[in-house]
Amino acid sequence: MLVKDVMKSPVLSVGPETTLEEAYRLLLEKGIRHLPVVKDGKLLGIVTDRDIRLATSHLNPKGPCPGCTQVGEVVTKEVVTAHPLDPVEEAAFVMRHRKIGCLPVLEDGELVGIVTGIDLLDALLRLTGVTEPSGRLEVRLPDRVGELARLTGFLAGRGVNIHSLLSYPEEGEYVRAVVRVNTLETHLLAQGLREAGFEVLWPPKKPW
Incomplete structure (x- = not known):
């Protein structure tokens, strides 16, 4: 999944001459x-x-126009950017x-989108397959070919279709695999896996 798949576009933006009051209202x-x-x-x-809140907190509310300070006066100029083809995990x-x-x-110097923390959380939900009806398995594997x-x-x-599979390394030369499958009968699958x-770490073994 790439940034272009989760970014918001077109982007709502303002010019440097926009007042703080106008920007905050927007x-x-x-x-x-x-x-x-x-x-x-x-x-x-x-x-x-x-x-905007920090900037306006220092303004004199009895001044001639406390909300007329322009965005260009408080803008953060050192901005980290992404490219549409960057992987979402990066x-x-x-x-x-x-x-x-x-x-x-940015693409070719032009603002084409914006990605936020919420967008990345949405991407995580899609990557894990949790938004679709599915069962979950979590298995610890030896870290070897x-x-x-x-x-x-x-x-x-077992005729089980995998909706998503994520894995990550653990200490002690193990890998943990989290799998979303097209069945809710994960206890039976877990029993067979054991x-x-x-x-199998999830679902836990039944006490009976």
């Missing part, structure tokens, strides 16, 4: 938290609801590592 109306700031088709930066890593809430998406194939071969031999020598 954020509230659209239910969003980030506004790219664009001038002459080029991305200048990002302004967030937090940026975008998620960048956002987590940089502790940022969104990535504007052929073990994952042995697991998928077992499921294929009898075949697999270490």
Whole structure:
């Protein structure tokens, strides 16, 4: 799955001359938290609801026009961006590592989309197959060649279709595989897996 599959497009943006009051009203109306700031088709930066609140908290409410400060005066200019063809897991890593809430998406220097933390959570749901009717298996495998194939071969031999399969390494030279399958009878599958020598973590073994 790529960034282009989950990004929001077209992107709602503002110019640097937009006032903080106008920008904040737009954020509230659209239910969003980030506004790219664009001038002459080029991305200048990002302004967030937090940026606006912090900026206005320092203004004199009795001043001539406390909401007339322009977005260009408070915009965050050093913006980390993504490309439409970036894998979503790389975008998620960048956002987590940089502790940022969104990535504007640029293609040939043009703003074509924006991806947020919520978009990446939606991507995770799609990748795991949890949005479709399915059963879940979690199996710990030795981290060696052929073990994952042995697991998928077992499921294929039972006529079970795999909706999604994610795996990640564990300490002690093991890999944990999380599988979504096209049946809710996962306890029967788990029993068969255990009898075949697999270490099944989910569903747990029934006490009877």
